[in-house]
Amino acid sequence: MARARVEQQPAATGTTLIVTVGLGIAFVLFMAFLNVVKTGNLLNESNLLYASLIFYAGAGALYLGFGVTGTDSYVRFASIATWIGLAANTGAVAHRWYEAGHPPFASIYEMLLSFVWTLAVLTLIAEKKFGVKVIGTVTMPVAIVGVVLMQLLRTEVHPLVPALQSTWLHVHVTLAMLAYAACALSFALALMFLIQDKMQNETFLATTSLFTIGIYLGILTRFENWGGLSVVAWNAQEKSEMFLQRGVRLFVIVPDLGWLMLLVMLVVAAPFVLYVIGRVRNNEALFTLANRGVFVSILLQIVALAVFLLRARAGQYPSLDAEGFYATSLAASPFILSGLVGGIFSSLLYLLLLWRRPDLERLLPTAEALDRITYKTICIAFPLLTLMIAAGAYWANRTWGSYWSWDPKETWAAITWLVYAGYLHMRITRGWRGRRAAYFAILGFAVVMFTFFGVTYLLPGLHAYA
């Protein structure tokens, strides 16, 4: 029935979205052009980044349109927009590299720049080579969030401290980016497998809810006295985080934000609780209620994001560790920000699944093919992870005189490696296929995310640079 509905859609809707997006891009470019004429500065990094944002946004809109309606012509224009955005992105990377004199991996900003670039390239490869057209529906919004984050984080070229001036560092970080991108891809493919494997919507509901609960629990580790939320103080002149002493960041407390986060936590937890009760009592009606809960939680999450944006951008806040009042900034809390955006994004993806599942099932490759491709991406990711760890060890050996010092990031990289090693052993020797393998791939990516974000955010260590 759903299939019939899609086929009956008038062809005109296809062009409507393309024309709208095209006009939007043209308009924004024209406004930007006026600005360029005024300043007389065309090819600098921020303009290039702006251009890539515009085209990625256009591509994202078209990909989303494709994900929802399945109109093939959207993809053609979406990939054109992605190509142009990628060209501008490449320009921005090259400009940064030229200006800084080192490959752009030294700060969070530069890593995001490279990450978004890698993501766009992988999207085009997945689409052109493997025919997974719907991949852009997931990756392009991520790329857009990345570019928006960069606009907020945008920093001057910082010179490298002596320990970071090494070719091996670049090798290490490049490999890490590639490995993590491959892991991300295997995660997305495993999710698509679960969709094709007829996993119930309710299970997706529960996991989405659990994921957002995890995000808000992570944020709430910064819950402070009187319902405040600790964030890192920001020095606006130097455009850097403030430090009490070497390696110890200065935290300020934004009052009441902690209460808000706690409230949102409870709301995002509600669908999960309803799901559990529904399962126990065998009451399907509760699932419908839980779906409404997701909708409400998205609204509240947006409110939380908006309040966080407003409060972080302006205002002076007290600190527990130092006298006086200090400012903070969005750039000082990249992890909280990406957590908030990630929560909204995952909930929206769930809604997409809930409303358009038959279309998605029609667009995706078969479950068997997805299972196979997931395994193949992990076969690419695992050697990359191995080499990444080896290059990091070699660099550490040249810099600190020890190839392994059990610092948290190192340990978690080893844990990631072990988890994927476990996946490969189960698959190769025990013949794990399908669901179990997909769960394992998802677990692997969760560990990757923790290594990438969680360790820096929650655990102390040598990897303080990134």
Added chain:
Amino acid sequence: MAVHVRRLRRKIWQVLSSIKTGVVLLITVVVLSAAGTIVLQRPVTEPDEMQRAYSPQMLRILDGVGLTDVFHARWFVALMILVSLSIIAASVERFPNAWRYYARPYKSPDKTFRKALPLQKQVPIPDEETGLVAAERSLHALGFQAERVVQRNHFSLFAERNRISEMAVYIVHASLLLIFFGGIVDALWGWRGFVKLTQGQQSSVVELRDGKQKSLPFAVRCDSAGQENYADGTPKKWWSQLTVVRNGQDLERKEIVVNDPMVYGGIRFYQASYGPTGKLEKLLLTAKTTSGAAEQKDLALGLNETATLDSDTTVQLSEFIPDYVIGDGRVYTRSNSVQNPAAHLVVISRKTAKRVNVWFPALEGFAENTQSPYQFDAVDLKMGYFTGLEVSHEPGQWAVWAGVVGMGVGLAFVFYVAHTRFWVVPVQEANGKLTLWVGGLANRNREAFEERFRGLVNKIEAEVKKESEAPAHTRVPSIA
């Protein structure tokens, strides 16, 4: 009794070599390592910070079970050894089979094998030789060198590629063991320490991490050291010119920078830090008589050095305080960095034995600057700098790097090189028709292989057709 022991031994071996044990051990390692990143760890965290973070009872429990130093605890080492044993046992258990498979390739497929092989095709042929030649040519076009295998009364063909890929997994596991071995060697015989040298100083004693000292069979001397800054003042480069000295002889010289250490006799010297010692090298001064009669004199004084001003008067630098504060009637230093320096000079008259305390700056209650027969002006400070060298000895690291390279190669073979085999056998069917049985097998990437197999079969069919259409006299009679 002996039977009992043997049975027990076999049981232990079975448990060790099972993949289930391997997985359980892996999970244990993961959980414990994760705990080691969450609980604050001892040597890195200062003791008072530990006390701040945990209550005394909690700390006692954590210390008791070794969770405050997971990665150096006995049980963690024991666990790693257990993992190694499990890998060894699992490999030993499976290796003979794999080796047999590797050493004696299966070249003549029998009836049961031919029946069971999933990927196979039968091509009708006019006679055996035509079929075999066609298959040989097609395999050659695919890049395979086919081998003729003699059967009882006819030939069959066998072709394979990348047999080594069957052994790759053992290369990976052996490499992992080599890495563990290197790590254990370093844990037992390796050491790390620190040496602080000022310019011109030499030392053969290293301060180890645990507070002990270690004497080296040679000394290392710092000839010069320095720092280069970026325009904004952040450090760009630290460097030290080092010389290895043994029995008074200079044996080796090298300028080390942060990512480029000096290695001598298996011991590595890393540039770790650079900074002011807080000690004065020279204080540059000018002196002239209070009356202004004699001409101005330039002086350069180190700590406790004395200079003669005239036949009667000498001046000595008796104190230098890099970052002074006054309290309880004394002058203290707050830190070792030259933030707020003060210098104490003593002007001595030999005849009268009168001592006058001169201070820069003129500290109230201490300075008697006005009573001095000379007026001094401080011109400049030359401060001493130290270079901090991290010293390490890791005899096992070569095993580690060899293991890393081996693992890279092994993984490349495991994932990207497939062992592919083709068999071609002429078969007389029950209805008397002669066909060519073609079978193929790959140990990974089967989908792509299926594609190649289909290509091969099509090619053989085409070749057979071409051959059969050729004049009959070119055909060699079959031996069957």
